[in-house]
Amino acid sequence: MVKKKQATSGGAVQMSSSMAANADVDTIKSKKRRSTFTWYLFLLPSFLGILLFMVYPIVESFRLSFYQSNGTVETFIGLRNFQYVLTSATFWNTVWNTFFIGIFQILITIPLGFIFASLINSVRFGQNFFKVVYFLPNVTSIVAAAMIFQFVLHPEMGVANYALDALGLPTSTWFSDPTTSKWGVILLSVWHWIGFVVIICLANLQAISPEMYEAARIDGASSIQQWLFITIPNMSGTFAFLLITGWIGSLQRFNEIYVLGGPSGSPARSIQTMGAFIYERGFTGFEFGIASAATYIMFVIILIFTFFNLKISKMKL
């Protein structure tokens, strides 16, 4: 009897322990649930930030593009802002300026940066020194760099004109002439971006397998042939990445323009970009509707151009 009781009580213990185990399983599940919930809680502040400072302005800007608005007084005008921007010669001039500066910045910087990276990759000593030297402009504030470039390209006291003059070449008035001011911006942007291009290219160069070069050498390939047929084809992914990021950055260009030529892109709107046009209309003229419409048109232009860039570079997202 006692044994039976003991057995019964043993069973009860077993049962209660299995029930406790079940309870433990639930606890782990609920703990996991709580833990997942905790991660959501951690994500919440940044998500709220994105909602408030990105999603809301994007939606609000879209709404404003259908209104004539000075910030407080609004009138619904349908698509008139879009019509105004799309038929504005000033806007298309800014599109031209943006693309002109962007095209030459990319055409110059990517090949030049790649050549510099190849040279740095070839040297035996001082690679890190050259990396630092070439990357320094990229960590400099573009606003500060633009101010310094105003002195570098000063028509009378600038280092650039001094050097041109010393070489017997004609000097330029740079930012004071609509025909040369864009080239001043291009020079600045090449100088500022090239360090980034060099570093990215170097990373790719160092990832190319040495066996490929060894095999090519055995087959009698010269250094130039190795560079042309091994290095460059292996860099295509990096070139595509630089092309796309470079284009997006170029199409959004604003800071250096504001410093060098103000929101109107002086002289004579010769360096006014799409970003500067939006700023001028929105924040100096209180034409938030027109500025918003121009923002969406700029978005569509960037979207189309990025799509073509992806197709051309065969890059997969």
Next chain:
Amino acid sequence: MFAKKSFLTLLFLLVMGVIIAGCSNSGDEDTSGDSGLEPDESGEWEGQTLRVHLIGDFDMEDSTDPITGEKTEGLHVVKDEFERLYPGATVQFITMPWEGYTEKTQAMITSGEADVYQMPGIADFAPQGVIEPLQPFIDEDPEFDPDRFIDNQIEGWQVLGPDSDELQTYGLPFLGDARFIAYDKQLFEEWGVEPLSDYPTMEEVMEKAKQMTGENPVTGEQNYGIWFRGDWSSAFTLINVAEGQNGQWGTGFAWDEMEFEFNSPEMIEGLEWLLEMQEYAPSGLTSNQGSEKWLTEDNDIAIMLNQGPGDIIMTSRAQGIDDRIGIVQEFKNDDGIGGLLAGSPITIAADSDHKELAWEWLKFATSDFVQQYVFENVNAMPAIKAASEWDSYQEVQHLMDPTMEAMSTPWTPRYPWGASQPRFILTSEVEAALTGSRSAEDALDKAQQESTDWLENRN
């Protein structure tokens, strides 16, 4: 060894402590004194907090002026005095730099951040109905004396409200400003040229600029007869040249009544005059370059058009060259009027809960006490006539007298399009002419057409 190290460390800390204590502000020091006015003991202001928005080089703390090297007092002086005069009231300042003030002010107004705003762009804000008309306050306040302001300042800042078709007072002049012609007396002397007359004509300026362009007969350095900004403010420089020939920018104040005269004969003549003046200027006008030596011992420019007092008076005094600088009036029409009305009025927010206290602040901010404070501590110009009696004014009287004269004779009301698209259109076309992209006539025809189109689209 340890003892020696410890002793040296302690000694170093002691010396540093003495230096820091010696350099720090005692906190009790108040060199400003007070306004000498009696406090309002009515108890009416108890518990009210007034939020005051200020733009410019305002600072709560005492500091050292980077240009003059002199110690300047922080806004706490103004706060303490207002709170002494209005017991129970508290002042909170919201200060911002000039950079991007328009959009920042708009954002503040939209979210009801302040009771009192400093508002250079009053013509854009009043039609939005976000600021309070001041005439009712003026009518009901026997203490308020509009004659204490420099002539034409109150009228100059009058604007249209949301429903009015007549100009009204929405702001009181707080910071004064002016545009004038400055010149270097030393260069004139070295070239043997008579100083500019108090009211020079276009012909006089051109003749003298021409004479002083070339190699300085005394120093042998290259000198330039003239300089003016060919970019940001070139539209205003051109308008003033047109005013000097009895022309004008156009007519109207409300957008639906405005008519531009950007391609009038006076404007075309004015732009052609500027193109000719460019011959006597250094390269770089259209990118705000070429005048780097102005206000230095090595200055190479004789005449500067469209200048403001904030950049010249205290700066030249700090350099010890204020006696070398001369100031004369911009071009005036036959009525003695011409030039941009500049400066900052102060206004009361329409959604303020403390409008009566805000009105008291407006009077206080335009009192001798605060006006003298901004002149001596913020390098800003006063907006009241009584300024001429201050000792600090007397020290630079030769520069301040013509500045006060310029402040009393600007074109009024302020150009209503001065911060809108027509200003940027006109500026761009002046730049196009100055850089040889278009003739003066073509540039101004284009400016007229684009501005008129913009106006039609806006209305």
